[in-house]
Amino acid sequence: MKTSQMFFPTQREIPRDAELISHQMLVRGGFVKSVAAGVYSYLPLGWRVHEKISQIVRDEVKLFGAQELHMPVLVPRELLDESGRSSVPVLFALKDKNQRDFFLGFTHEEVVTDIVRSTVNSWKQMPLYLYQIQTKLRDEPRPRGGLIRGREFTMFDGYSFDSNEGDLDAIYRENYRAYERIFTRCGLKYLAVEADPGAIGGSENHEFMILTESGEDTVLRCDSCGYAANAERAEIPPSDVSDRPDLLVQDLVSTPGAHTVEEVCAFLKVSPQQLIKTIICTASDGTVVAGLVRGDRELNLPKFSRAVGIGALELADPATVVRVTNAPVGFAGPVELGVSVYVDLELKAGGNFVVGANAADAHLLNVTPCHNFEVTGWADIRTAVAGDSCPRCAGGILGDARGIEVGHIFKLGTKYSKDMNALFQNDKGEKYPVIMGCYGLGVSRTMAAAIEAHNDANGIAWPISIAPFEVAIIIANMKDEAQTTAAKDLYSSLKQAGVDALLEDRDERPGVKFKDIDLIGIPIQVVVGKALAEGAVEIGIRGSAEGRQRVAVETAASYVRNLVQSEKDKLQAS
RNA sequence: CGGGGUGUAGCUCAGUGGUAGAGUGCUGGUUUUGGGAACCAGAUGUCGCAGGUUCAAGUCCUGUCACCCCGACCA
The missing domain is CATH 3.40.50.800 (Anticodon-binding domain)
Incomplete structure (x- = not known):
């Protein structure tokens, strides 16, 4: 190509709407052009990079027998009804002229399962691995960062079908290794971490993170054994410390206007470690529960949800908090609270904590779990942070880093095959649901992550494998x-x-x-x-x-x- | 969905009620040719949109739309 004939509209100025380096440089270099929030055209240079990444992905997954296909963007509603995903909030929905409901594909488990259930009926037809590289559409609540989180983006999505768990494990490992090769070839420092599977379900899953300061996720890594997990997933080993100090008498104090941990601590002149946060949450069936963590900790909703075991919990709205605690938000406490109380394991140590009094402008002093209130259950429900002990080895300490999630792989098991009746016969003639895995890799996001990881004051420093x-x-x-x-x-x-x-x-x-x-x-x-x-x-x-x-x-x-x-x-x- | 911010030339921005501006880019010309050249001449606007106040609105008021950031959310 000759630049005299090439369309690459570069610009000197930093675009007004771009904050992230990758976003700025993609626009300045004439790689992409913004069309709407989270929607971009790929100009010739950008498309070259996109295709180079795609080709590397193809090269590497072919090595373990993956076969490329192409599924539609338009997905009839009935397919997602079968798996119960037609109410997923990020779905773009539309009707055709005959008022028939369609969704725009946000991922294709149902479509690929539909293909397989009508064609695969014997164990002899598996293992099978099908993939596509395709545009995905998600009506994101907040697109941001240019190609980092778009409403329309390109994803590699692979799906494996097996007749037994051992074959699933094997293909999962193959896919995992292929991802390692892909990111290595793309010149990216990655880290595979254990992650929360979200509502997709399934058991084992890993996220592939590109480590860069501007990453939106926090990952934690053990300094001695290699354990790595998304901070939202990382477990915290139970502490053997459970000593209680001499317990003092519970006392009601006035704390006018002190809603937040900082305000309460400043007012009472105590440290956040001496405070317990009482977080009111609701389940989809309306059940209200309370989670207790130390004042300087974050409640981890996925962990909390698993501990309670009644489905995904979310933070209660202010009206619910007022109804349950008889006080404005900021004064909830576990004493004489009319709902189940789950307490973080860390609070087995220490005592005489400060908690909300379930009354406006008041807190209680000298409150200790099991002594001043009943504990429904103890569990690891706080978010891990750098400095916590490693859950997998003795003596290891977790450190943190920022990362961009560019891949996520799941062992789905039989969730979709059961919901959609994708059955096969084994060698004894018995019918079983197909055992599935799904494997996603964001092509457009990888492009942005590569720039975040490789740039200088003059522009982008593409690794040669994906340079235009x-x-x-x-x-x-x-x-x-x-x-x-x-x-x-x-x-x-x-x-x-x-x-x-x-x-x-x-x-x-x-x-x-x-x-x-x-x-x-x-x-x-x-x-x-x-x-x-x-x-x-x-x-x-x-x-x-x-x-x-x-x-x-x-x-x-x-x-x-x-x-x-x-x-x-x-x-x-x- | 909550909070904050921004909409004026292709781009980046200035413009506090009285003639629509600058830099850069663009077009033509002359001179230049190793890290975004100099000079000369030119073209370029629905001041996001709608309504209102006013003799007069880019500027004030109301509404609305779009985009960006923080949060919620992110099957």
């Missing part, structure tokens, strides 16, 4: 015929050798070309300029400290080929 071009040949002075001729020759021979080269042949000043090539992130840069008078071109790697090396024109092509290969080799999975 591998090499840019920059002609310093278009009026110099020797330069243009030498550059075009080099360009031709690189193209012939299969190198993905870009010829920067616009009639612009050199500075403009250098800036643009840096901005769009071409990793290997060849300058055909002044040095040509001495029979040399300058070849360098974008952003490298060494600068550009002078290389004789005659050997430039092979020099570049070797450089491309060695850069690619650095990204090869071991």
Whole structure:
């Protein structure tokens, strides 16, 4: 490709609406154009990157026998009714002319299961792994960060079908390894973490995170055994400390206007560790329960929901809080509260805590679980943080990092096959539901994450495997015929050798070309300029400290080929 | 859905009731040619939209829409 003919509308200014670096650079570099909130056009450069990532994904999943197919965006309502997912809030819904209900595909478990149930009926037809790379549509409550969270985005979604658990385990491992190879080849530092499966259900699941400061998730890692989990999932080992101090007499104090932990602590001159937060939650059936954690901790809703065991809990609305506690929000407490009380394990230690008094502007002093109120159950219900002990090994301490979730893989088991009656016969002629797994990888999000992880003041520093071009040949002075001729020759021979080269042949000043090539992130840069008078071109790697090396024109092509290969080799999975 | 912010030239922004502006980009010309050149000449507007107040509204008021950020949410 020649830049003189290429459509890549770069701009110098940082776009007003872009906050994240990746968003800014995608727009500035002419990779994408915003159409509506969370909806983007991919311009030619952006699409090249998108397709390079997609191809790497295809290459790697093919290695374990995955087969590509293509399912529709339009999904009839009846299919999602079968799995009970037609009320999922992020669904885009529409009607056709005959008032028939459709959804836009947000993921395709039901569609692929429908294919399989009508065609796979014997254990001999499995294992089977089908995947697609396709646009997904989700009416996100809040799209943000450019390609990080869109309403329309591209996802690889793979689905496995097996006749026994062992085969599911095997394909899950294969997929896990393929993801490791994919992210390695994309030049991304990833971390696979244990995660919350959400309402998709299933047992084992892992998220693949790209570690970068701007990530929206927090991950926790053990410094000694390698345990890693999303902070929303990470377990906390039960503490063996359960000592109680001498218990003092419960006391009612006035705390006017002190709603928050900070305000109460400031007013009573106690530390947050000496306070217990009482969080009122509701289940979908209307049941109200209370969760208690230390004042400096966060209640973890998924953990709390599992501990209580009546489905997903959510924070109660203020009206419910007022009804249950007879007080405004901020004064809830466990003493004489008319609902079940679950207490975080950490509160087995210590005592004489401060709690809300279930009355406006009042708190209770010297309250201790089991002594001043009845405990319905003890459980690990707080969110883990850096510094907590590792749940898997003795002595390990969890550290934290930020990450962008670019992949999530699940062992679904028989959830969908049961709901949708996808059965097969085993070798004894018995009917069983197909055992499934599903595997998602955000292609567009990976593109954004790669920029978050690889950029500098001048622009994007694409890993060579996913860069829109591998090499840019920059002609310093278009009026110099020797330069243009030498550059075009080099360009031709690189193209012939299969190198993905870009010829920067616009009639612009050199500075403009250098800036643009840096901005769009071409990793290997060849300058055909002044040095040509001495029979040399300058070849360098974008952003490298060494600068550009002078290389004789005659050997430039092979020099570049070797450089491309060695850069690619650095990204090869071991 | 709650809180905050922003809508004026392609882009980034200034403009506190009285003629619509700058920088950059764009077009033509001259000179330049190693990190976003200089000079000259030019083109470019539904001031988000609707209503209201006023002799007069980009500016004040009401409503509405869009976009961004924080939170909720994120099968």
